[in-house]
Amino acid sequence: MVMACYRCRRCARRYALEDRQWACSCGGLFDVGDWVANPLPSELPWSMWRYRAALPVTDGWEDLTLGEGMTPLLPAGPDAWYKVDSLMPTGSYKDRGSVALILGALAAGAKRVVADSSGNAGLSLATYAARAGLGATVFVPQATSGGKVVRLERTGAVVRRVAGDRGATAAAALDALSTGTDFYASHVYNPLFHHGTKTFAYEVWEQLGRRTPGTVILPVGNGTLLLGAALGFAELVAAGLASAIPRLVAVQAAGCAPLRAFVAGGMAGVGAPGGTTVAEGIAIPAPPRLPQMAEVISESEGTVLVVDDAAILGTQAQLIAQGIWVEPTAAAAAAAWVGRQFPGPVVIALTGRNA
Numbered sequence: 001m002v003m004a005c006y007r008c009r010r011c012a013r014r015y016a017l018e019d020r021q022w023a024c025s026c027g028g029l030f031d032v033g034d035w036v037a038n039p040l041p042s043e044l045p046w047s048m049w050r051y052r053a054a055l056p057v058t059d060g061w062e063d064l065t066l067g068e069g070m071t072p073l074l075p076a077g078p079d080a081w082y083k084v085d086s087l088m089p090t091g092s093y094k095d096r097g098s099v100a101l102i103l104g105a106l107a108a109g110a111k112r113v114v115a116d117s118s119g120n121a122g123l124s125l126a127t128y129a130a131r132a133g134l135g136a137t138v139f140v141p142q143a144t145s146g147g148k149v150v151r152l153e154r155t156g157a158v159v160r161r162v163a164g165d166r167g168a169t170a171a172a173a174l175d176a177l178s179t180g181t182d183f184y185a186s187h188v189y190n191p192l193f194h195h196g197t198k199t200f201a202y203e204v205w206e207q208l209g210r211r212t213p214g215t216v217i218l219p220v221g222n223g224t225l226l227l228g229a230a231l232g233f234a235e236l237v238a239a240g241l242a243s244a245i246p247r248l249v250a251v252q253a254a255g256c257a258p259l260r261a262f263v264a265g266g267m268a269g270v271g272a273p274g275g276t277t278v279a280e281g282i283a284i285p286a287p288p289r290l291p292q293m294a295e296v297i298s299e300s301e302g303t304v305l306v307v308d309d310a311a312i313l314g315t316q317a318q319l320i321a322q323g324i325w326v327e328p329t330a331a332a333a334a335a336a337w338v339g340r341q342f343p344g345p346v347v348i349a350l351t352g353r354n355a
Contacts, residue, residue: 006021007034057107091353105132140161141161217337219251249303252306255309259290263297
């Protein structure tokens with residue numbers, strides 16, 4: 001099964017998947033168009049693919065899957081749970097979006113994918129590209145940690161370091177789209193990624209006894225999990241399987257908090273240049289989908305919280321001491337939960353373990 005099209009959020013123009021467009025000619029970003037999801041799970045498998053009737057691209061999933069999804073909910077406190085996506089095959093929630101995006105690349109007839117990432121998304125995309133037999137070139141910021149670069153290279157991907165911020169890295173990736181068989185596997189621009197990450201919401205709903213939580217707390221950089229979770233919960237409501245979208249709480253690092261600034265004063269792209277924070281996965285000074293992120297926060301009656309590096313590192317140490325291995329980015333969500341009251345049940349997204 002293949003989705004009908006991409007649809008521009010600005011002008012509603014539609015593009016076929018085979019067009020390999022990453023944005024509309026008007027400059028607008030894409031959603032998936034002409035698609036109605038069926039969120040009801042099948043009995044098997046025990047993975048995100050139990051929700052395959054809700055996913056717009058599924059052909060070939062049996063050959064591509066690494067068992068991603070259905071990560072555990074672990075008790076975090078009274079009426080609070082950790083959703084441990086750090087236990088995904090490549091170590092982050094990004095596997096949900098990557099497997100959907102690589103299926104899209106295959107459906108579009110691509111032979112090579114090009115991506116830009118600070119680490120986790122690149123590793124995930126490169127892993128699934130290798131499994132699919134596709135070539136991969138991944139552009140990363142110069143400051144990306146050496147451990148992440150080594151893991152990327154071990155997938156067989158070509159890794160290109162780029163001087164400058166994430167914007168410069170994305171520009172370099174777009175410049176590298178040199179042939180008609182290249183596919184820009186962007187976890188930011190391509191909406192297929194969000195349709196993969198929306199399975200986070202489906203799983204939480206099912207694991208809580210087919211009810212939505214009162215609050216979901218997530219670390220947010222480019223917003224790929226925030227937007228996917230919002231989409232998934234909205235589809236559950238539209239299907240009559242849930243009564244309301246939970247309150248979505250976006251967590252950013254004090255050194256780089258453009259969503260907080262945007263929500264507070266409408267200033268896009270405000271944050272420390274280059275993202276001066278230990279939480280490098282959310283160090284995105286100017287996320288392209290910033291207005292969309294603010295929109296879903298508002299619609300859920302949610303909020304944006306900021307935590308500093310000391311709180312992030314302290315919470316990371318506490319989680320590791322409990323046997324829950326996470327990177328600083330994931331610990332940011334837990335740090336925002338500590339000492340605050342939210343409508344329950346509360347679900348805290350632990351998004352990755354790769355340091």
